[in-house]
Amino acid sequence: MQIKVNGQPVEIFAGARVEDALRKFSRDEWRQVKSGRKSVRDGHGHVVGLDGELSGGEELVIAAVAAAEPRS
Amino acid sequence: MSRGRLSARPALLLFAAAVAAVAALAGQGAPAESHVVIFHNNDVHGKIDNFAKVAAILEAERKSGADVFYLSAGDNFTGDPVIDRADPPGEPMIEILGRLHLDLLSLGNHEFDYGLDAVRKLVSRFPTTSANIQPEPGVLPGLKPYVVLTGKSGVKLVVFGIIQIEPGNGLPSTHPDKVKGLRFTEPIAAALSLRKLRGEGQVFIGLTHIGHDQDVVLAKQMPELDVIIGGHSHTRIDAPELVNGVLITQAGSDNQFLGRIDLTVRNGKVAAKTSRLIDLSKAKDEDADLKAMIAKFHEDPAMARVVARSPIEITGKNALGSLMTDAICKVFNLDVAFQNNGGIRVNKLPLAITYHDLYTLDPFGNQVVRLEMTADEIRGLIRASCERRREIDLQVSGLTYIVRENGTQRIQEIELRGLNGAPLAEDKTYKVGLSSYVASSYRFAHKEPGRTVGITSVEALIMYLERRPDLGAYAEATRALYVKPPAPQAD
Numbered sequence: 001m002q003i004k005v006n007g008q009p010v011e012i013f014a015g016a017r018v019e020d021a022l023r024k025f026s027r028d029e030w031r032q033v034k035s036g037r038k039s040v041r042d043g044h045g046h047v048v049g050l051d052g053e054l055s056g057g058e059e060l061v062i063a064a065v066a067a068a069e070p071r072s
Numbered sequence: 073m074s075r076g077r078l079s080a081r082p083a084l085l086l087f088a089a090a091v092a093a094v095a096a097l098a099g100q101g102a103p104a105e106s107h108v109v110i111f112h113n114n115d116v117h118g119k120i121d122n123f124a125k126v127a128a129i130l131e132a133e134r135k136s137g138a139d140v141f142y143l144s145a146g147d148n149f150t151g152d153p154v155i156d157r158a159d160p161p162g163e164p165m166i167e168i169l170g171r172l173h174l175d176l177l178s179l180g181n182h183e184f185d186y187g188l189d190a191v192r193k194l195v196s197r198f199p200t201t202s203a204n205i206q207p208e209p210g211v212l213p214g215l216k217p218y219v220v221l222t223g224k225s226g227v228k229l230v231v232f233g234i235i236q237i238e239p240g241n242g243l244p245s246t247h248p249d250k251v252k253g254l255r256f257t258e259p260i261a262a263a264l265s266l267r268k269l270r271g272e273g274q275v276f277i278g279l280t281h282i283g284h285d286q287d288v289v290l291a292k293q294m295p296e297l298d299v300i301i302g303g304h305s306h307t308r309i310d311a312p313e314l315v316n317g318v319l320i321t322q323a324g325s326d327n328q329f330l331g332r333i334d335l336t337v338r339n340g341k342v343a344a345k346t347s348r349l350i351d352l353s354k355a356k357d358e359d360a361d362l363k364a365m366i367a368k369f370h371e372d373p374a375m376a377r378v379v380a381r382s383p384i385e386i387t388g389k390n391a392l393g394s395l396m397t398d399a400i401c402k403v404f405n406l407d408v409a410f411q412n413n414g415g416i417r418v419n420k421l422p423l424a425i426t427y428h429d430l431y432t433l434d435p436f437g438n439q440v441v442r443l444e445m446t447a448d449e450i451r452g453l454i455r456a457s458c459e460r461r462r463e464i465d466l467q468v469s470g471l472t473y474i475v476r477e478n479g480t481q482r483i484q485e486i487e488l489r490g491l492n493g494a495p496l497a498e499d500k501t502y503k504v505g506l507s508s509y510v511a512s513s514y515r516f517a518h519k520e521p522g523r524t525v526g527i528t529s530v531e532a533l534i535m536y537l538e539r540r541p542d543l544g545a546y547a548e549a550t551r552a553l554y555v556k557p558p559a560p561q562a563d
Contacts, residue, residue, distance in 0.1 A: 012521065013443070013521050014521065015238065024513070048307050049115075052304075052306030055286065
């Protein structure tokens with residue numbers, strides 16, 4: 001299935017989770033999200049967990065965590 | 073608990089009594105106005121620690137004058153050994169949800185991970201809904217396409233569940249063997265077929281397990297709904313989100329948050345609605361009894377149970393990796409499997425191998441991914457795995473391989489041989505099992521994108537060990553070699 005991470009298409013196996021898509025996109029970005037320095041949001045702007053299950057066509061956006069934003 | 077909340081209660085109770093009296097005088101089943109509070113969670117995945125806080129919150133609200141409900145949008149099971157390895161699996165979760173007086177459960181894909189017996193227990197214990205599951209007769213008695221919940225004021229909530237299905241196989245994301253005897257239909261279509269239920273109550277709710285993206289699609293097509301309470305995508309919807317007039321919410325995952333929806337129902341319909349998430353890490357009050365119960369579940373000796381006994385201490389990455397990859401091959405009937413060294417977290421297994429040992433060996437919860445790969449694609453994976461460190465990184469089952477470097481520290485050749493020692497056939501496609509970590513983070517070309525099999529690598533290992541394989545065979549198990557040319561002799 002294909003999803004988009006930061007606007008770029010990522011081809012990933014069916015049943016993948018957010019974490020898998022981030023790793024496929026960039027291991028460095030994945031590590032930053034895992035450590036809490038960055039967060040990942042869906043195409044609607046909501047924070048999603050690394051274990052979140054994906055379907056084809058979804059969008060993810062990686063962004064730096066704002067100072068006041070709680071880490072998930 | 074604050075004094076303010078205590079002092080507010082008598083007033084609330086009086087208000088509720090007055091509202092109920094007005095409704096009774098009007099001769100209607102529902103009151104002229106009521107305050108409905110719906111607590112909800114989703115994708116708890118076996119994380120039980122915060123349930124003592126959830127209990128305290130529910131208890132406090134249930135004493136108020138409001139109509140209070142507690143709903144689950146699925147995936148309570150799978151993700152923590154305390155629940156996964158309980159005897160029977162899932163039982164502690166069922167007991168806790170019972171203590172919390174769960175009003176309704178919408179089945180998630182991971183509710184099926186322990187098999188249909190565990191699902192039957194859920195369905196027999198709690199009102200359970202899923203409109204797009206059609207069980208064969210007798211397979212899941214009690215599962216309802218929708219349920220009508222009635223509050224103490226008489227207010228009626230019509231709630232239906234729907235569960236995600238994979239586009240490829242039309243099944244939820246779990247192992248296909250776990251859902252035998254069940255037929256799944258397209259979830260949005262199933263929901264739309266229930267539009268007529270709008271008139272059956274004052275509040276119409278989709279309690280879904282299809283992911284937030286699909287919740288938005290549903291809201292756009294079904295404005296009859298008042299609320300969608302979602303799950304599956306682990307989305308944290310902090311502020312109320314209205315799509316086409318439908319309030320959509322979801323409470324993240326792992327029991328970190330409890331969702332709260334407040335509805336004002338006036339003259340038979342929802343007049344006001346809002347939602348928020350309660351951060352359970354900041355909640356102070358806990359139900360002491362439930363806290364003690366949870367502590368007891370953590371002390372369960374299940375993790376110390378012996379899964380298998382070995383005549384040798386299986387030692388080193390080669391032997392442990394061979395065992396782990398054999399498990400994937402045998403359990404899923406695959407030709408080849410790979411396991412990265414970084415995912416092998418101990419150096420030795422004891423003679424009496426417990427669940428705890430296995431979860432320590434393979435603690436990451438990686439799914440097994442099945443791909444179809446050619447011999448050349450397999451070479452590409454091996455090349456990607458050992459280019460950085462110039463050493464073997466992938467343990468293997470189903471074949472052996474030798475990586476040969478040239479004199480410039482680059483890989484010159486990767487020789488693949490089958491179990492019979494003959495070169496691997498180049499014109500064949502192989503069924504290959506990888507952990508989701510390897511499948512997603514190693515850079516290798518492959519035409520077929522693959523699919524998770526709905527089981528983690530550690531679960532595959534447990535299933536393999538339960539078959540009592542000859543563990544003595546793992547005394548010597550080197551299946552991959554990295555050969556560097558001899559260093560040039562100094563003059």
